[in-house]
Amino acid sequence: MADFLKPYxxxxxxxxxxxxxxxxxxxxxxxxxxxxxxxxKDDDGTEYRSWDPKRxxxxxxxxxxxxxxxxxxxxxLYLGAASGTTVSHVSDILAEGGGVVYTVExxxxxxxxxVMLAEKRDNIIPIFSDAARPELYVPIVESVDxxxxxxxxxxxxxxxxxxxxxFLKDGGHLxxxxxxxxxxxxxxxxxxxxxxxxxxxxxxxxxxxxxKTADLAPFHVDHMGVIAVKNSRK
Amino acid sequence: MSDAEKKFEKIGKFEAWFGTVSYNENHAGxxxxxSDFSYFSLSEKPLISTSLELSDHLISVLSFSQNLxxxxxxxxxxxxxxxxxxxxxxxxxxxxxxxEYVSTLREIAIQTARKQLSASLTEDKKVIQAxxxxxxxxxxxxxxxxxxxxxxxxxxxxxxxxxxxxxxxxSEIPESASQSLMGxxxxxxxxxxxxxxxxxxxxxxxRKAAVESxxxxxxxxxxxxxxQIAGVVLGARLLSMAGGLKNLAAxxxxxxxxxxxxxxxxxxxxxxxxxxxxxxIFSHPMLNTAPFRLRGxxxxxxxxxxxxxxxxxxxxxxxxxxxxxxxxxxxxxxxxRLKQAAPSQNQKEAN
Numbered sequence: 332m333a334d335f336l337k338p339y340x341x342x343x344x345x346x347x348x349x350x351x352x353x354x355x356x357x358x359x360x361x362x363x364x365x366x367x368x369x370x371x372k373d374d375d376g377t378e379y380r381s382w383d384p385k386r387x388x389x390x391x392x393x394x395x396x397x398x399x400x401x402x403x404x405x406x407x408l409y410l411g412a413a414s415g416t417t418v419s420h421v422s423d424i425l426a427e428g429g430g431v432v433y434t435v436e437x438x439x440x441x442x443x444x445x446v447m448l449a450e451k452r453d454n455i456i457p458i459f460s461d462a463a464r465p466e467l468y469v470p471i472v473e474s475v476d477x478x479x480x481x482x483x484x485x486x487x488x489x490x491x492x493x494x495x496x497x498f499l500k501d502g503g504h505l506x507x508x509x510x511x512x513x514x515x516x517x518x519x520x521x522x523x524x525x526x527x528x529x530x531x532x533x534x535x536x537x538x539x540x541x542x543k544t545a546d547l548a549p550f551h552v553d554h555m556g557v558i559a560v561k562n563s564r565k
Numbered sequence: 566m567s568d569a570e571k572k573f574e575k576i577g578k579f580e581a582w583f584g585t586v587s588y589n590e591n592h593a594g595x596x597x598x599x600s601d602f603s604y605f606s607l608s609e610k611p612l613i614s615t616s617l618e619l620s621d622h623l624i625s626v627l628s629f630s631q632n633l634x635x636x637x638x639x640x641x642x643x644x645x646x647x648x649x650x651x652x653x654x655x656x657x658x659x660x661x662x663x664x665e666y667v668s669t670l671r672e673i674a675i676q677t678a679r680k681q682l683s684a685s686l687t688e689d690k691k692v693i694q695a696x697x698x699x700x701x702x703x704x705x706x707x708x709x710x711x712x713x714x715x716x717x718x719x720x721x722x723x724x725x726x727x728x729x730x731x732x733x734x735x736s737e738i739p740e741s742a743s744q745s746l747m748g749x750x751x752x753x754x755x756x757x758x759x760x761x762x763x764x765x766x767x768x769x770x771x772r773k774a775a776v777e778s779x780x781x782x783x784x785x786x787x788x789x790x791x792x793q794i795a796g797v798v799l800g801a802r803l804l805s806m807a808g809g810l811k812n813l814a815a816x817x818x819x820x821x822x823x824x825x826x827x828x829x830x831x832x833x834x835x836x837x838x839x840x841x842x843x844x845x846i847f848s849h850p851m852l853n854t855a856p857f858r859l860r861g862x863x864x865x866x867x868x869x870x871x872x873x874x875x876x877x878x879x880x881x882x883x884x885x886x887x888x889x890x891x892x893x894x895x896x897x898x899x900x901x902r903l904k905q906a907a908p909s910q911n912q913k914e915a916n
Binding site for chain 1: 579580581582623647649650651663664667668670671674675677678679681682685831834835
């Protein structure tokens, strides 16, 4: 590993950029900047891509020093992949241990970028489908260790529960980014967060135990990150 | 055959990306103590012939019953135990290692997504692009015309024409600026520059006409009822704001009524500001010429008709578009009734 970096979490490194704290992941597809992020090069040519917490909810969670249950051999289901800004970093983390990330996106424009990203990286499986309809992509997705969801929909918690019922292993983790403004623009975000968490805890098909919640400010306003573990059904 | 045996016969099926998987429904309910996934098996030969065939198969599965709410037969299986796709694929000889499994699936998923994407530009999406292009053209034309008028009027301040005629004038006879008494002396090269500038704007007017007729053609093909009720351009704008005919058809008419007045709507929800009566639909003459007191009611009736026509267009046979005259006549009846119910206010407006 490069001397200007030190390990931060599984597959994530910390360094400095213009004197400021900055996270990095080891690039799985060198000579290629996905979204214009800065790249640091090691002496032996290994590339490290900087991870901007302002452009990524997961990056913000990492930067908030929260234990993220993604390891190099994880199988991840990523809902709401957009053009693959965060997905590329997840792909970096998974590259060393043979993990795989199933990415679901519903919108055509970002999906084109996502497919082009998947062409460059061998652990991204792109799925052009609606995250609220997991039954449609049952044929593709196996059971996974982690579900990461960033969908900005009205029924974010329900979408997470539905997907967890289909795909998440017992004891698997859910990483959820709740955007209060897409649930209700007028309500107090704190109220919305408690309600959404209640939905996660109370649902029948995939009951969750909340491990950690974190406000994503100042990187993302009115967003909350939730880490939960799926209890086994008894 | 005993009941228990009969139950055991009940076999369900579902599609996995590598083939059809069958499972025993009865196991799904009970406590299964043996090997985790023993009751799942591949019922048919895997579809490994070509990856192209596989992605065609996947597209059909992915878009399978897009209008169905859920596939009930799948749920019980997945609520209890999940099939191990990797093991099954390895058993069927499709992949030997985990890496091979992932790379084969990835290749097929990419192919599938590419095909889905190339099929995703539907006719209503073309209308949306065109109506947004129309906005861009209008903005550009205004911008360039403003500059032309500003500049040319220094040579010929007396010239007073509406904007398109002004551009045409400069393009055709720029040298008439020499008649001006107040204008600056017009050098030949100045006029040449302004003339070609005007030519460019005129070509943009042509482009605008082409885009407009494209929108008209496509709207009458894909959304004849919507074009009838809202007109071609407003109909196209509604499609563009909703994100497609499907989305517009799925919208409650109350949302259509205030679409384009989001700021006022949020203000209304957050504080006790009055709710907006109309959004973009206000540009329709039926609304902007309506008496002020009745506008809210007429907007409501009009939005309902728009919603009805969008639904008619989306759910009827697209190869044979037909206009349903009942929508328009129903709307007109409703509005006449509204106007008759409030004659005094009508008179007030008239006075």
